[in-house]
Amino acid sequence: MTSLEKPGIWKKTTNGRTALLYLLPSIVLFSVFVFYPMFRTIYLSFFLTDQNGNAAIWVGFENYTYLLESTAFLNSMKATGLFVLYTVPIGIILALFFALLANEKLKGIGFFRTVYSSTMGISVAASSVIWLFMFNPSMGMFNRMLSMLNLPQIQWLLDPEWALLSVSISTIWMNIGFSFLILLGGLQNIDEHLYESSRIDGAGYFYRLRRITLPMLSPTLFFIITISLINAFQSFGQIDILTQGGPSASTNLIVYSIYREAFINYQFGTASAQAVTLFIIILIVTILQFKLGERRVHYQ
Known part of the structure; x- marks a missing residue:
């Protein structure tokens, strides 16, 4: 027995070492790029730091207490929540609508597929500059359209009531290409025989959409919703270019608040506490998404 067991144990050990060798890079x-920064951030969140970001004075949970009592941070959380609420549902609904259109077998549909997915090829910085010109109060396209309709002009990025909505519109446009491509791939993987059988039975388009398309597309929708939620909480580039957190901190999302606290105010301790808080929020939202959303996912 011992002589037979030893080769098996040796083989398992060798396979384990080989697997670790492949996983080592x-x-x-x-x-270097994930675990160390994460633990370093958690460590610094319990300290007051100097201008170089080194831990200076241990304060325990005082940084977190300060955040919970800070009106500015609570406003950042509110703005972040509204931003997620504006961008994620509308972006996914639009992407699904375009994917359903592009999935139809029509002549020249490839052109529209390219147009719908084209936003993936533009960086956040470049697209934000484009939207910055379109939102310009004097030369922008939107105010010119309003003036043609004899409507009052809007200070899109300068009015606190419109700034967050304006940034949300640009974000939806930026993210729609990725969501569209993933959803279109999911639609094209649905078995065509299901549609053929439903047509023979006399099922209409909307019945097929409700009973076949959406249930079979649910794993893809679940993935897109999860990724879109995480990306919305982490949005930064368009905020920095379009509004820089203003006006009146109406677009000061948590990620931008972290940036300002760390690299403008040099308060790395409170910035780290904000980062940890954001991590906990995203973790809770993701867990809820898996607990509640995965129940409606059909994998077969």
Whole structure:
């Protein structure tokens, strides 16, 4: 028995070492760029720091207490929540609508597929500059359209009531290409025989959409919703270019608040506490998404 068991144990050990050897580059990269910054951030959140970001004075949970009592941080959380509410549902609904259109077998549909997915090829910085010109109060396209309709002009990025909505519109446009491509791929993977059988039974388009398309597309929708939620909480580039958190902190999302606290005010301790808080919020939202949303996912 012993002589038979030893080769098996030796083989398992060898396979384990080989697997670790293949995983070593990934482990090193994750350790340097993910795990170390994460634990460093948690560590600094319990300290007051100097201008170089080094821990100076231990304060425990005072940074977190300060955040919970800070009106500015609570406003940032409110703005972030509204931003997520504006961008995620509308972006996914529009992407699904375009994917359903592009999935139809029509002549020249490839052109529209290219147009719908084209926003993926534009960086956040470039697209934000484009939207910055379109939102310009004097030369922008939107105010010119309003003037043609004899409607009052809007200070899109300068009015606190419109700034967050304006940034949300640009964000929806930026993200729609990725969501569209993923949803279109999911639609094209649905078995065509299901539609053929439903047509024979006399089912209409909307019945097929409700009973076949959406249930079979639910794993893809679940993925897109989860990714879109996480990306919305982490939005930064368009805020920095379009509004820089203003006006009156109406677009000061948590990520931008972290940036300002760390690299403008040099308060790395409170910035780290904000980052940890954001991580906890995203973790809770993701867990809820898996607990509640996955129940309606059909994998077969």
